[in-house]
Amino acid sequence: MATAQDPLNPCPPAGEGGGRRPPGGDAASRHSRVGIRTCVACRQEAGKSELIRFVRRPGGGVEVDVTGRTEGRGAYLHRSAGCLEVARKRHALDRALGTPVQPEVWSQLDA
Numbered sequence: 001m002a003t004a005q006d007p008l009n010p011c012p013p014a015g016e017g018g019g020r021r022p023p024g025g026d027a028a029s030r031h032s033r034v035g036i037r038t039c040v041a042c043r044q045e046a047g048k049s050e051l052i053r054f055v056r057r058p059g060g061g062v063e064v065d066v067t068g069r070t071e072g073r074g075a076y077l078h079r080s081a082g083c084l085e086v087a088r089k090r091h092a093l094d095r096a097l098g099t100p101v102q103p104e105v106w107s108q109l110d111a
Contacts, residue, residue: 037076040092041083051076054105056097062105073097084109 035048053065055072065074075096077083084106087093093101 039078039083040075040096041077041087041090044078046076046078048076050078052079052109054093054097054101056099060099062093062097062099062101064105064108 036045037048037051038045039051048068053068053070053074053076054062055065055070055074056062057070057072063070075093077087077093088106
């Protein structure tokens with residue numbers, strides 16, 4: 001049996017703490033997970049439901065992702081006018097997605 005000093009097995013022996021958790025964890029922790037994302041304008045973390053997701057489509061172009069599941073590279077912004085303005089002024093969304101955001105996308109948010 002390997003010990004904690006065994007250079008080929010860096011994991012501590014069973015029963016000495018630091019071991020693996022049982023698969024799946026407890027039911028309460030599985031159901032309370034919230035997806036945390038970072039706003040590209042203010043760099044603050046927030047839950048996915050508090051942010052707007054933008055996606056760069058595989059064929060090119062950027063669109064607002066209302067479902068949060070559209071395929072492609074995603075970036076998140078707070079719904080506040082301040083974050084939208086900062087992202088537009090600093091081209092933060094363009095940088096995060098690696099492509100320019102079309103004026104039509106911004107006009108969708110202004111409406």
